[in-house]
Amino acid sequence: MAAREATLIVGLITADTSRSLVEEHLDELENLVDTAGGIVVDRLSQEREKPDPATLVGSGFLDRVAEIAENLEVQSVVFDEDLSASQIRNIEKKLPENIKILDRAAVILDIFALRARSREAQTQVELAQLNYLLPRLTRRWSHLSRQAGGIGTRGVGETQLEIDRRIITRRIALLKSKLAVIERDRRLRRKRRSDIPTLALVGYTNAGKSSLFRRLSRADVLVEDRLFATLDPRTRRIDLGHNIAALLVDTVGFVRKLPHHLVAPFRSTLEEASDADLVLHLVDASHPAWEEHLRVGQKTLENLDVDRGRVQIVLNKVDRLPGRRPPRLPGGLPGLPISALEGTGISEFRAGIRSRLLGAPEVRVLRIPLENPEAVQQAITLPHQLARHFEDEFLRLAIYSDEAQIAAHGLAPYRVARWEEE
Numbered sequence: 001m002a003a004r005e006a007t008l009i010v011g012l013i014t015a016d017t018s019r020s021l022v023e024e025h026l027d028e029l030e031n032l033v034d035t036a037g038g039i040v041v042d043r044l045s046q047e048r049e050k051p052d053p054a055t056l057v058g059s060g061f062l063d064r065v066a067e068i069a070e071n072l073e074v075q076s077v078v079f080d081e082d083l084s085a086s087q088i089r090n091i092e093k094k095l096p097e098n099i100k101i102l103d104r105a106a107v108i109l110d111i112f113a114l115r116a117r118s119r120e121a122q123t124q125v126e127l128a129q130l131n132y133l134l135p136r137l138t139r140r141w142s143h144l145s146r147q148a149g150g151i152g153t154r155g156v157g158e159t160q161l162e163i164d165r166r167i168i169t170r171r172i173a174l175l176k177s178k179l180a181v182i183e184r185d186r187r188l189r190r191k192r193r194s195d196i197p198t199l200a201l202v203g204y205t206n207a208g209k210s211s212l213f214r215r216l217s218r219a220d221v222l223v224e225d226r227l228f229a230t231l232d233p234r235t236r237r238i239d240l241g242h243n244i245a246a247l248l249v250d251t252v253g254f255v256r257k258l259p260h261h262l263v264a265p266f267r268s269t270l271e272e273a274s275d276a277d278l279v280l281h282l283v284d285a286s287h288p289a290w291e292e293h294l295r296v297g298q299k300t301l302e303n304l305d306v307d308r309g310r311v312q313i314v315l316n317k318v319d320r321l322p323g324r325r326p327p328r329l330p331g332g333l334p335g336l337p338i339s340a341l342e343g344t345g346i347s348e349f350r351a352g353i354r355s356r357l358l359g360a361p362e363v364r365v366l367r368i369p370l371e372n373p374e375a376v377q378q379a380i381t382l383p384h385q386l387a388r389h390f391e392d393e394f395l396r397l398a399i400y401s402d403e404a405q406i407a408a409h410g411l412a413p414y415r416v417a418r419w420e421e422e
C-alpha cells in the first residue's frame with residue numbers, strides 16, 4: 001500500500017467564528033483528509049479580524065506555515081476555507097516547490113472521485129473537478145503540464161497552460177452533454193415507477209443514512225465510519241407495516257462548506273430527494289455539532305426548493321446518548337428518535353412515517369355494505385369509535401383514525417366524505 005500523504009491543515013479564526021468552532025471544523029477536515037487517504041501530521045490556525053484577500057491567512061503566518069511544512073516534510077497543505085485561484089498562486093510563492101496547496105473543496109472532490117461507482121456519479125465528479133480546476137490552473141497545479149515540468153522556461157510553461165485550458169474546456173462541454181443524456185434517461189425511469197410514495201434519506205455525511213436504509217430494506221449497502229461512503233443514490237422498496245409500501249432512496253451526504261460549483265453537479269443526485277413525497281432528514285444526535293449539521297441540512301434542502309412541510313427530522317444514534325434521551329429540536333420541531341444500529345424506535349418510526357404519508361388521525365366516516373360481513377367485522381373492532389348506525393343495507397361508522405389504519409383493515413374502499421348522505 002502506498003504511504004499516506006503527510007498533510008498539514010490550516011484554519012482561520014475570524015471575528016465571525018470562534019476558536020472552538022474552528023477546531024471542530026478542523027476535526028472534520030482531518031477526517032476528510034483521512035478519508036481521502038492522507039494523514040494529518042499537524043494543524044495550525046491563525047486568529048485575525050478578517051481573511052487576507054491575497055493569501056487568506058497573513059503573510060507572516062504563512063512564513064510559519066512554510067517553515068513547519070518543511071520541517072515536517074509534508075506533501076500537502078490543506079486550508080479549511082475556499083481558496084481563490086489568485087490566493088493559491090500567492091500562497092504557492094511562499095511555500096516550498098514540492099508542496100501541494102489544497103482547500104477543503106479539493107479534498108472533498110478527491111473523495112468523491114475515489115467513491116464514484118456509477119457512470120453518472122463518475123461523470124458528475126469529473127465535471128465538478130474540471131470546473132474546479134480550470135480557474136485554478138497554475139503550473140504547479142496542472143496535472144497535464146506536470147509531465148512537461150522541469151523545463152523551467154516560463155514561455156513554454158505558459159503555452160502548455162493554454163493547451164491544458166483548451167483541453168479542459170472541451171472536455172467539460174463533452175461531459176455536460178453526456179450528463180444531459182444520462183439525466184434524461186433517469187428522469188424517464190423515475191416517471192415509469194409505480195405510484196407508491198417515495199421517501200428520500202438525506203442528512204450530514206456519517207449520520208447513518210445507509211444504516212437506516214439497510215435496516216428498513218435489508219439491503220446490502222456499504223456502511224462505513226468514513227465520510228461520503230455513499231455517492232450513488234440507490235432505491236429499494238420497503239414495508240412500512242400495515243401493508244403500506246414505499247420506495248426509499250439513500251443519497252449522498254451533506255457537509256458544511258460544500259461550495260456551490262460542487263453542489264450543482266450533485267443537484268441531480270439530490271433531485272431524487274427533492275422529488276420525494278417525504279424527505280427524511282437524518283441527524284446524528286450524538287454528534288457534538290449536531291445542531292450545525294441540522295442547519296447545514298435544512299439550508300441545503302432549502303436550496304433544493306424542498307419546503308419544510310415535506311421534511312421529517314429523524315434523530316439517529318440515540319443509543320449513544322445518556323439515558324437515550326433525544327435532544328430537543330430548535331423551534332420545537334418534531335423529531336423521530338431512533339437507533340439505526342440497534343433498531344430501537346424503528347416501529348414508532350414506521351408509524352410516524354405512515355401517518356406523515358397518509359394523514360394524521362382525524363374523524364373519518366365509513367359506509368360499509370352489510371353484505372360484506374368481513375369488512376363489517378373488521379370495522380366494528382376498530383378502536384376510537386365515535387358513532388355507529390345500522391341502516392337497511394349499510395353500516396355507518398365514525399371513527400377517530402388515520403388512513404393507514406383504515407387501509408390496514410381493508411376499509412379504504414368504504415371511506416365517505418361525510419356522515420350524511422350527499
Ligand SMILES: Nc1nc2c(ncn2[C@@H]2O[C@H](COP(=O)(O)OP(=O)(O)OP(=O)(O)O)[C@@H](O)[C@H]2O)c(=O)[nH]1
Pocket residue numbers: 203204205206207208209210211212222223224225226227228229230231252253254316317318319320338339340341342
Ligand atoms: N452508535 C450508533 N452508530 C450508528 C448508528 N447508525 C449508524 N451508525 C454508525 O455511523 C457510521 C456511519 O453510518 P452510515 O450509515 O454509513 O452513514 P451515512 O449517513 O450513510 O454516511 P455517508 O454515506 O458517508 O453520507 C457507521 O460507523 C455506522 O455503524 C446508530 O444508530 N448508533
Ligand SMILES: [Mg+2]
Pocket residue numbers: 209210211222228229230
Ligand atoms: Mg451512506
